[in-house]
Amino acid sequence: MNTQSREANLAWIPESGFQLRKAGVQFDAVRIDGDDGRRLADFLHRMTGGDPGPIVTEANGARAVYFLLPPGTTAHRSWPRGVTRLNSASGCFGYVPVPALRGPTWPLAWWSPPAADDRHFVHPLLLRAAAIELLD
Template structure:
């Protein structure tokens, strides 16, 4: 699939925007080189299509794995993992870059390949647990 033509209302047309977790997706954040290594491992395991993964180039150099809404709850996660979800009395926001143009400090480490494609939560959790 040509990822440059993916149409999804959660992907901004230009620049970057914050999206409320729990609407289109939740996210799992892993900071720094460990997040990048996990993203690349998922790409290898999935034949190059791990689902949408955003990376940040400054600050904590976060990597955001966009997962299905509600898929991170009721599971144990390793230290260093931040779940970005929404619930009663709690709201999280996930930064999302456009597919093209100026989006610094965000970029797509792995672009979305379909409007409803997400990172497989159990595969992500297994990869994270194998790196503990």
């Protein structure tokens, strides 16, 4: 299968550069900073046979890693320390940086882009179990 046939065509992905998207609308997100986030992304990659779902990384600052999940899936679950939930639950709001699929997007990059099939997100229960295993 070639790369183009696996690319997702999702309206919330910008055509170029990057944009902030309000969490809880098109997706919820879990943010984990630094090496912990990268270790978790690697762990999910191995657990899923190389298809963990959409994961965005930052190259500067806190070097955050954003795991994109279906909307409404992060608010009512407990998560281990070091995890920031971004959703639209009562009293919560947050924005997630989303890079384009190609072209310059620094300091953001897709660690794992969304798949073109029906699974456009990281599986919430799998991510939570992996986070508990690595971060608790």
